[in-house]
Amino acid sequence: MKSKMNLKDIKQFVKLEFSGWNKFEIAGFISILVIILFNTLSLHDNPISIIYAICGTLYTIIAGKGKISCYFFGLISSLLYSYLSLKNSLYGNLCLNLLYYLPMQILGIFQWKKHLKKTTNEIYKTKLETKELIRLSIISILACVGAIFILKNIQDSNPIIDGITTMLSIIGMYLTVKRCIEQWIVWTIVNGLSIIMWLNIALQGGKTYSTIVIWFVYFVLGIYFYQRWNKELSV
Secondary structure, eight states: OHHHHHHHHHHHHHHHHTOOOOHHHHHHHHHHHHHHHHIIIIIOOOHHHHHHHHHHHHHHHHHHTTBTTHHHHHHHHHHHHHHHHHHTTOHHHHHIIIIIIHHHHHHHHHHHHTTBOTTTOBBOOBOOOHHHHHHHHHHHHHHHHHHHHHHHHTTOSSHHHHHHHHHHHHHHHHHHHTTBTTHHHHHHHHHHHHHHHHHHHHHTTOOOHHHHHHHHHHHHHHHHHHHHHHHHHHO
């Protein structure tokens, strides 16, 4: 009897986690799968880059919908992105994913679990106070300058963009765990710079086309979910 109840609970959890996708989100995800498939067949894309693109898309959409299962896909994408960063000498992003994203996503599971709506399994969204926003902005600027200096000295392939995206990603993940709407502003900046960084790698011969596509998707989704969260918080 107990195993049947557990199976029922699992089915209910999965149903709630993947419910509520609108036509735009479904169409967007299907479009990404088609593009990734095209890359696989015609451009002989890196298989790791392909799997990362799929998991990364799922993570971003599900996180934007405030569902805790996003962290499952986030953990997988962080491991895969670590491999891609190491292969392309992006040491800032490598350290970011292995030493920060992985433990923060595990923390995020426990933090989000405390703030779920019982009816939908979605998190309660929050907004930073003005003082904390100013403090984080100052910290972000100083951290970016420091990261760029360090990465230049260890022969990073793109120290400026890698340094900025690394430090802003740390701030973005912190805001994600805190359920703050400001995360989407930070992620949009990171995503835009990451498009430039990986495009440069592709132009130099790196087969990371799906990675470029996924960063563009992240960029669009960052704007989209900022508007959705802002609308919800304004009610």
